[in-house]
Amino acid sequence: MSERIEAVYHIRSDAASIEARACSVAVEQSVEMPVAAIGDRFVLDEILGEVRSIRDLGDGLFETRIGLAVETVGAEAGQLMNMLFGNVSLQSDVRLVDAHLPPSLLHAFGGPSLGVEGWMSRLTGARRPLTMSNLKPQGLPPEGLADLAGRLALGGLDLIKDDHGLAQQPYASFAARVPAVAAAIRRASDKTGVRTRYLPNITGSLDDLRRQLDLARSLGLDGVLILPMVVGLPSFQRLRRDYPDVAFMAHPALAGSLRIALPLLVGRIFRLLGADAVVFPGYGGRFGTSRQDCRTLVDNARVPWGGLKATLPFPAGGMTLERVRELKEFYGPDSGLFLGGSLLATTDRLTKQTAVFVQAVAGP
Amino acid sequence: MSERIEAVYHIRSDAASIEARACSVAVEQSVEMPVAAIGDRFVLDEILGEVRSIRDLGDGLFETRIGLAVETVGAEAGQLMNMLFGNVSLQSDVRLVDAHLPPSLLHAFGGPSLGVEGWMSRLTGARRPLTMSNLKPQGLPPEGLADLAGRLALGGLDLIKDDHGLAQQPYASFAARVPAVAAAIRRASDKTGVRTRYLPNITGSLDDLRRQLDLARSLGLDGVLILPMVVGLPSFQRLRRDYPDVAFMAHPALAGSLRIALPLLVGRIFRLLGADAVVFPGYGGRFGTSRQDCRTLVDNARVPWGGLKATLPFPAGGMTLERVRELKEFYGPDSGLFLGGSLLATTDRLTKQTAVFVQAVAGP
Numbered sequence: 001m002s003e004r005i006e007a008v009y010h011i012r013s014d015a016a017s018i019e020a021r022a023c024s025v026a027v028e029q030s031v032e033m034p035v036a037a038i039g040d041r042f043v044l045d046e047i048l049g050e051v052r053s054i055r056d057l058g059d060g061l062f063e064t065r066i067g068l069a070v071e072t073v074g075a076e077a078g079q080l081m082n083m084l085f086g087n088v089s090l091q092s093d094v095r096l097v098d099a100h101l102p103p104s105l106l107h108a109f110g111g112p113s114l115g116v117e118g119w120m121s122r123l124t125g126a127r128r129p130l131t132m133s134n135l136k137p138q139g140l141p142p143e144g145l146a147d148l149a150g151r152l153a154l155g156g157l158d159l160i161k162d163d164h165g166l167a168q169q170p171y172a173s174f175a176a177r178v179p180a181v182a183a184a185i186r187r188a189s190d191k192t193g194v195r196t197r198y199l200p201n202i203t204g205s206l207d208d209l210r211r212q213l214d215l216a217r218s219l220g221l222d223g224v225l226i227l228p229m230v231v232g233l234p235s236f237q238r239l240r241r242d243y244p245d246v247a248f249m250a251h252p253a254l255a256g257s258l259r260i261a262l263p264l265l266v267g268r269i270f271r272l273l274g275a276d277a278v279v280f281p282g283y284g285g286r287f288g289t290s291r292q293d294c295r296t297l298v299d300n301a302r303v304p305w306g307g308l309k310a311t312l313p314f315p316a317g318g319m320t321l322e323r324v325r326e327l328k329e330f331y332g333p334d335s336g337l338f339l340g341g342s343l344l345a346t347t348d349r350l351t352k353q354t355a356v357f358v359q360a361v362a363g364p
Numbered sequence: 365m366s367e368r369i370e371a372v373y374h375i376r377s378d379a380a381s382i383e384a385r386a387c388s389v390a391v392e393q394s395v396e397m398p399v400a401a402i403g404d405r406f407v408l409d410e411i412l413g414e415v416r417s418i419r420d421l422g423d424g425l426f427e428t429r430i431g432l433a434v435e436t437v438g439a440e441a442g443q444l445m446n447m448l449f450g451n452v453s454l455q456s457d458v459r460l461v462d463a464h465l466p467p468s469l470l471h472a473f474g475g476p477s478l479g480v481e482g483w484m485s486r487l488t489g490a491r492r493p494l495t496m497s498n499l500k501p502q503g504l505p506p507e508g509l510a511d512l513a514g515r516l517a518l519g520g521l522d523l524i525k526d527d528h529g530l531a532q533q534p535y536a537s538f539a540a541r542v543p544a545v546a547a548a549i550r551r552a553s554d555k556t557g558v559r560t561r562y563l564p565n566i567t568g569s570l571d572d573l574r575r576q577l578d579l580a581r582s583l584g585l586d587g588v589l590i591l592p593m594v595v596g597l598p599s600f601q602r603l604r605r606d607y608p609d610v611a612f613m614a615h616p617a618l619a620g621s622l623r624i625a626l627p628l629l630v631g632r633i634f635r636l637l638g639a640d641a642v643v644f645p646g647y648g649g650r651f652g653t654s655r656q657d658c659r660t661l662v663d664n665a666r667v668p669w670g671g672l673k674a675t676l677p678f679p680a681g682g683m684t685l686e687r688v689r690e691l692k693e694f695y696g697p698d699s700g701l702f703l704g705g706s707l708l709a710t711t712d713r714l715t716k717q718t719a720v721f722v723q724a725v726a727g728p
Contacts, residue, residue, distance in 0.1 A: 024650075031501030032529060033705040040504055042535075071533055072502060076568050078594040079531040086594065088625075090651050090681075137395030138436060139411030140404055164450065165396060167443040171406075171437055187497035204440050205602040229449065230442040232596010238569040253450035258620045262454075286388075287454050289408065315456075323659030341397040354520035 002016070002046050004067035004157075005105065007084050007099050008098035011062050022051045022064040025094060026211050028087050047072060063097075075108035076115045077233035089258055097261040099268065106272065106306035109237070112268060113244040114276045115309025116302065116334050120273070122247075123158055123197065129328060130336035131361050132314060133354065135181065136163035142177040146184040153188030153196040155354025160185060160334070161225045162201035164251045174200065174212050182219045199249055201225040210289055213243055223247030225279075226271060229254040240274030249314070251273035253321075267300025271311040276338060282315025284323065294330070302334060314338045321353070324360040337361055366410050368431035369469065371448050372462035375426050386415045386428040388672040391460060392451050407660050409433055413437060427461075434465075439472035441597035441637050453623060460623040463632065463709065470636065470670035473601070474721030477608040477639045479673025480666065480698050486586070486611075487522055487561065491694060494700035495520075495725050496678060498544065501525035506541040510548035514715075516707070517552030517560040519718025523700070524549060524567035525589045528615045538564065546583045565589040566650060570599045577607055585610030593618040604638030606710050613678070614639035627657055630672060641700060646679025646686065658694075666698060678702045685717070688724040701725055 026049035027035060052065040061102070073080045075125040088094045114122070117317055123130060125224045134151050135145050145166075152160050160181075168174055178200045185198050202212040202224050209231060216224055228250050240248060250270040255262065266280045278301060281287030283294045294315065299310040314336035319327060327337055339357055346353040371393070376384045390413030391399060400409055428437040429454050437444050452458045480484065487494060493571065497516050499509050503592050508532075516524050524545075532538055542564045559574050566576040573595060580588060592600040604612060615636040619626065630644045642665060645651030647658045665675040678700035683691060691701055703721055710717040 014636050027652075031503065031528075032527060033500050034709040037705075037709040037711050038501055039711070040501075040508060044394040044505035047501065069503075071535065072529065074532045074534065076532055076572075078567060078591070078596075080596050082529065082531070082591065082617050086591070086679075089618050089620045090616060090645050092652060136397050137402055137404075137407050137411065139395065139407035140435075144404060151676050163396060165436065165446065167395075167436075167446070168438045168440055171435065172439065202440060203598075205598040207602065208440075210600070227442070227446065227450070230446050230597075231441075232594075232599055234569040234572070234594075235596055235599065236566075238571065246625035252454060253446050254457070254580075256451050256623065258618060259623070280400075286392075288456065317451075345398040347401055348402070 002102055003070040003102040004255055005054065005070055005073070007066050007096065009066065009088070010057070010066045010097050011034055011064050011093045012093040014060065014221060015056065018054055018062045021301065022054055022062070022066070025064065026051050026066045029066065030072065032087065032312055035313065047109050048118050070102055070105055074113050075105065077237040081233060085258065085260060095261070096264065098264050099160050100261035101272070103199045103306045106308055109272045110274065111271055111277055111308030112274050112276045113240065115363040116312045118309065119247050119276045119312060120334070126334045129333060129361055130158040130312070132161060132336050132338045133157055134161045134163050135166065136340070136344065138165040138169065138172070139164060140172065140178040145172060146180040148276070149181045150184035150188045151351045152354055153185045154192060154193045154351045156192050157196050157360045158194070159197050159199060161199040161249065164201055164225065164227055164253050167203040167210070173186070175215060178216060182221060189212070194298065196222070197223055199223045199225045201227070203231065204228070206238060209235055209239055213239065213246065219244070224251065225249050225251055227253045228256055228273065233273060239275050245335060247276045248274060249277040249279065250287065251279045252281070263296035263300050266297050268299040269303055271305070271308065272346045275311050277312040277314060279314045279338065280318045281317040281321060282327070283319030287317045298331060298335070311356070312336055316340065321357055321360065324357065326328055328361065336339050367434040367468055369434055369437070369447070369466065369468040370442065370464040371430050373428045373430065373448065374421070374459045374461050375428050375454070376424055376457040377426055379420065380425060380473055382418055382426045386418055386426070387647065389428065389452055390415050390430045391697045393430065393447060394436065402443070413426070428438070428487065434469055435516050437469065439469065440600040446596060449624060455720045459623050459625070460628065462595070462628050465636070471673055474638065475635055475638045475672030476640045477604065478611050480676045481510055482673065483611050483676060484698070485641050486639045493695065493725055494522040494696060495722050496523035496525060497521055497703045498525045498527050498701055498704045499530065499656055500704070501707065502527060502529040504536065506536050506544040509536060509541050509699070510544040512560065513545045514548035514552045515551045515715045516711065516718055518715045520556050520558045521560050521562060523561050523716060525563040525613065525673040528565055528589065528591055528617050530565050537722070543583055544579060546585060558618065561585045562583070563589045563637065565591070567591070567595065570602060573599055576674055577603065577610065581610070589613050589615055591615045591617045593686070597637060601637050611640045612638060613641040615642065615643045616645070622653060626655070627660035627664050628710070630647060631661040635665055635669070635672065641676040641678055643680045644680045644682040644684055646691070648680030648684050651681045662695060662699070676700055680704065685724065686719055688721065692725065
C-alpha cells in the first residue's frame, strides 16, 4: 500500500455506533461514495481511507485514527486541508485534532525557508526570546501609525508588526502607511542602534499580496505578517516559494471557525507551509487557551520534523510586562514575547515602558 | 457616523456578564486594544465597534448585534471575514450567525455575474430545478472518469460536476482529466440532444486557478466548481471579476458547521462574492442540517438583496431519487437537485437510473 497520512479525529458517538461512524468518516474524507459501488482495484486498495484505530476517551468521545492516501493531496495546501477536513468539517460530531504526514509530503511542502535559526541570526544573534509589539488601532492615518511605530522602536524592540486588522483601508492603504512606518522605524533605529524590523500585514488576492511584498522589499523590509486562513492557504504556499528570503509570520485569524485543534493548524500546518514564526493565543490571556495546548503547539512548531526548519512561536492575546519572567520560562529562548495592548495602554510612557519590556526579556 | 455592517453573534454567557462580554467582542473585532488608550477622535467615533442590542435567547445564550465600520473592510473578501470573525473565531463562546451589509458594500462586492436567471436561461430555459450528478471516486484515471461522465450524460442531465476531491492528483491531473471528460460528455450530448454542462473543480493558488480556467474555456466549458474556503475567498473574489462569463458553483468544503452559521456563509457571503450556484448539505441527508437552516440558506441565496443577482441552491449530501418530489416542493423551481452517490450506486443501470431522475424532475 502507498504511503498514508494519519489524520486524528475526535468523534462524539455512543460505543455501539463508533465503528460504523469512524468508517463513514474514512469514506467521506476519501472516496465519498458507497464503497460497494466501487469496482476499481486501485481505488479500493490505495485511495479508500482506512480506520487504523479507535480509542475510547470516555464521556462519549473517541479518538479515531484514519489513514488517507498521500497521492490524494498532490502537495497542494488547499487540497491537504480538503482531505483532512473538507466535508467532515460540516459534521458537528467530528473535530480534527492532529495529523501525521509521511516524509515525502514533508519534503514536498518544505516548511520554513529561514526558520528559527535563520531568522534569529539575521535579527539579534543573541539566545533570548525576540521582543515584539504592534501597530493599532486600525483607523489611525499613516502619520499616526508612523508616530506610534517610532515611539515603540525607540524602546529598542526587535520587531514591530502591523495589527492583523490593518489591510487596504482607504484611510491607511498599504502604499501609504508602509513607507511612512518604515521610515519612522529607520529613524528610531539610527538613534538606538537596534535594527528594529517592521512586519507589515499583507492582504488580499495573490496579485495584491505580490504587489505588497514587492513594495515592502523595495523599502528594505525583510519580513511580513500574513493571515493564512484569511488569504487562503494556497496563496501562502505560493508566496513562501516565490520569496525564499522573506520571513513570514503567520497569524491565526479565522482559524478557530473550523474546529481544527490549534496545535495542529498553527503549530504543524502553518510550519509545514513555511511560517518562520507564528502568533497564537497564549494561555493566561483573553482567548482561554490551555497550558497544555500551548505546550503542544510550541512543541509542534519546534521539534525535529523530517528535516523541516523550526518555527518561532509568539504567544499573544493579553500578555503583560508582569508575566515576562513566567513566559520566558515556559516558552524558552527560541520564542518571541509580544506585548500589544498592554504596552499601548501606557500612552505617554510608551517608549519608556517598551524599554523596560526589552530589558526584562534581555535580563536573567 | 459612517455606514455600519451589523454582525450578529450568539454568545454563551451568564446574564450578569453579557454586557461586558458583548463590549469586549465589539472591541476585539474592531480596535482590539484598551479603549481608554485611544486618543484619536475618528477611531473612537467611526472605527470602534458598537454593541447595538443584546437579546436573551434563554439557556445562557445571547444574541448580540454589533455595528462594525464599513471602511474597515475596504471591499476585500478576506478582510470582510477578518472583520466579522477573525479573532473571535478563536474564542469558543462566540458563534457568528448572521451579518447585514449596507448597500455600498453590496455594490462594491457585486454578487453573481450570471445569477439564477442568467444561468438558467443559458442552460434549459425551462422553469424547473436543474439536474446534476458528479464524478467520483477520486483515484479513477481520466479514462475511468470520462467513461462515467459519458454514461451519466446519456441520461440527459443538465450538469455534471467533478467531485470536490478531484484536484491535481498525479493519477488524474486537471490537464489530463478535463479534456477527456469534456469530450465524453460532448459525444453523449450529440446523442441525447441535451447540452449537458461539465463543471470541473478548479484548485490551488490563483496562478493555478487561472491556468485551469483558461484551459476549461478553451475546451468550450462555461462553468466551474470552486471551493472558496479551500482556495481562499480572495482568490474566488478575484476570479469572479476576471471571468464574468463563467458560471461559478461554490462548494462548502472546510466551511465548518459550528462556529459560522451555514445560512450566512453559504447563502449570503458566497452569494455576495459572486457564486451563481451553491452546493450545501441538505436536511434529511448525512450532515444533520435542519430544515430551518436550509430554508434560511435558500432564502438568503434568492431573496432580493440590494440589486444583487440570485444564487441557485443545490442541496446535497445524501439526496435520493425517492425524495425528488419532496425536494422539488421544498426548494421550488429555482433550485438544482443533485444526486451523487445514490446514482453511482446503481452501477450498471447508471444511465437508465439517471434518465429516471431527469424525468422525475421534469415531471409534475
